[in-house]
Amino acid sequence: MTEQIYSEVPRKILQYKNKIQTALKIKLIVKGNIIEINGAPAEELVTRDIIEAIGMGFPIEQALDLKNEEFTFQKIPIKSIAHRKNLSQVRARVIGTQRRALKNIEFLSNCDIVLHDNFVGIIGHNEDVKRAAYAIKKLIGGSKHANVFMYLEEENAKQKAGIY
Numbered sequence: 001m002t003e004q005i006y007s008e009v010p011r012k013i014l015q016y017k018n019k020i021q022t023a024l025k026i027k028l029i030v031k032g033n034i035i036e037i038n039g040a041p042a043e044e045l046v047t048r049d050i051i052e053a054i055g056m057g058f059p060i061e062q063a064l065d066l067k068n069e070e071f072t073f074q075k076i077p078i079k080s081i082a083h084r085k086n087l088s089q090v091r092a093r094v095i096g097t098q099r100r101a102l103k104n105i106e107f108l109s110n111c112d113i114v115l116h117d118n119f120v121g122i123i124g125h126n127e128d129v130k131r132a133a134y135a136i137k138k139l140i141g142g143s144k145h146a147n148v149f150m151y152l153e154e155e156n157a158k159q160k161a162g163i164y
Contacts, residue, residue, distance in 0.1 A: 020051075057114045
């Protein structure tokens with residue numbers, strides 16, 4: 001089976017082509033910005049997520065975590081959630097002073113998070129990504145940082161107590 005996808009960073013994909021092909025046992029053909037993926041359907045889906053994650057700025061090691069079924073990738077569009085018109089202010093809220101807000105969310109959710117253009121990318125275990133995505137969406141929507149961090153801390157406490 002062959003699938004074609006568009007990538008804004010074909011050079012990065014070419015740079016990591018051998019690693020991706022070896023890890024997923026697929027064949028990649030890069031023609032300009034179009035990338036052909038040849039392999040089993042399940043591997044093609046994972047490869048698509050990996051290519052998209054690399055395009056957002058995730059390091060190859062974090063992107064390759066997606067080959068593990070327990071890991072997932074989620075892309076959150078800031079424009080569709082933000083109530084404010086000024087997207088640079090919304091991005092600044094997500095990042096926080098000296099990148100502290102983003103680091104706190106990464107730490108509390110145990111996920112890797114990247115902000116690229118008007119999108120936030122998250123890689124982590126399935127349940128962790130759900131919590132991180134909820135927290136990021138609340139921040140984008142205008143919730144206070146303290147409330148978002150408290151939510152994540154409460155979720156962590158529930159998880160440690162075995163409530164999930």
